[in-house]
Amino acid sequence: MKKILVTGALGQIGSELVMKLREEYGSDQVIASDIRTMDGDVVHSGPFEILDVTDDQKMHDIAKKYQVDTIIHLAALLSAKAENNPQLAWNLNMGGLVNALEVARELGTKFFTPSSIGAFGPTTPKDNTPQDTIQRPTTMYGVNKVAGELLCDYYYHKFGVDTRGVRFPGLISYVTPPGGGTTDYAVEIYYEAIKKKTYSSYIAEGTYMDMMYMPDAIRAIIQLMEADPDRLTHRNAFNVTAFSAAPEDFEKAIRKHIPEFEMDYDVDPVRQSIAESWPNSIDASAAREEWGFRAEFDLDKMTEDMLKKLDSKLK
Numbered sequence: 001m002k003k004i005l006v007t008g009a010l011g012q013i014g015s016e017l018v019m020k021l022r023e024e025y026g027s028d029q030v031i032a033s034d035i036r037t038m039d040g041d042v043v044h045s046g047p048f049e050i051l052d053v054t055d056d057q058k059m060h061d062i063a064k065k066y067q068v069d070t071i072i073h074l075a076a077l078l079s080a081k082a083e084n085n086p087q088l089a090w091n092l093n094m095g096g097l098v099n100a101l102e103v104a105r106e107l108g109t110k111f112f113t114p115s116s117i118g119a120f121g122p123t124t125p126k127d128n129t130p131q132d133t134i135q136r137p138t139t140m141y142g143v144n145k146v147a148g149e150l151l152c153d154y155y156y157h158k159f160g161v162d163t164r165g166v167r168f169p170g171l172i173s174y175v176t177p178p179g180g181g182t183t184d185y186a187v188e189i190y191y192e193a194i195k196k197k198t199y200s201s202y203i204a205e206g207t208y209m210d211m212m213y214m215p216d217a218i219r220a221i222i223q224l225m226e227a228d229p230d231r232l233t234h235r236n237a238f239n240v241t242a243f244s245a246a247p248e249d250f251e252k253a254i255r256k257h258i259p260e261f262e263m264d265y266d267v268d269p270v271r272q273s274i275a276e277s278w279p280n281s282i283d284a285s286a287a288r289e290e291w292g293f294r295a296e297f298d299l300d301k302m303t304e305d306m307l308k309k310l311d312s313k314l315k
């Protein structure tokens with residue numbers, strides 16, 4: 001990767017990824033783009049373009065103007081938002097993806113887009129979910145993610161576009177909050193633990209999902225994009241995880257630092273049913289074997305860092 005275009009750069013992954021890429025590849029080498037600007041946001045520290053990913057011509061023009069060799073396509077609606085507005089989700093998630101893949105094909109760039117544990121469904125094996133398995137999701141987000149994985153593989157086989165992707169679990173970060181996901185509780189809980197010492201979880205006790213701290217997620221993207229293509233049997237998309245946890249596991253981990261922290265439950269039926277259709281834990285051995293990925297943060301290590309960073313941020 002030498003010159004990289006990132007779409008959805010103001011989102012949860014984008015804002016941290018852009019900064020890391022600029023550190024590693026140089027500020028001018030990373031073109032951040034989003035549908036809006038955000039005054040004072042760190043992504044404005046280098047090249048920035050307004051881009052609605054459903055505008056294929058504009059995406060092409062920007063990629064050409066900067067002569068990018070890599071597109072990292074992040075702009076998308078998350079699971080809960082997509083469920084509330086499935087038509088918009090289809091248009092944005094699929095329309096944006098096919099536009100970005102077309103630009104990659106026309107300009108011969110490398111390509112990354114994230115899939116998700118949402119690409120699995122109720123008939124997928126729930127525990128230690130294999131890399132290659134049944135994918136019949138029951139959410140619009142999941143349908144988008146499976147179709148996206150297939151489309152990226154199609155562009156690789158049919159047109160030789162170097163497409164790569166991972167199935168991200170719930171991502172946890174103290175920098176930019178997620179918006180409209182099912183796993184967002186795992187971020188909110190830390191903010192509320194610091195601000196109010198209480199949290200009401202919209203996900204029920206005993207509901208396990210895979211999770212990952214953002215520094216590991218950013219490392220996964222860069223490591224996969226730099227991986228030797230000859231070692232990749234899979235491409236779209238690799239299971240990656242750091243740990244599997246339920247709300248009460250976060251509660252226990254937070255209590256080690258804030259003993260007075262209390263949690264109760266006010267379950268949201270929409271997000272709960274999405275969570276129940278996803279795996280409890282996934283098998284990430286293909287990522288380990290094909291490009292050497294291993295997460296560095298478990299729940300306790302992440303909790304210590306999150307609370308420390310959030311505490312100074314919220315002061």
Ligand code: AKB
Nearest residue numbers: 078079116181182183
């Ligand atoms: C969501 O909850 O929608 C995302 C995801 C797991 O893809 N965080």
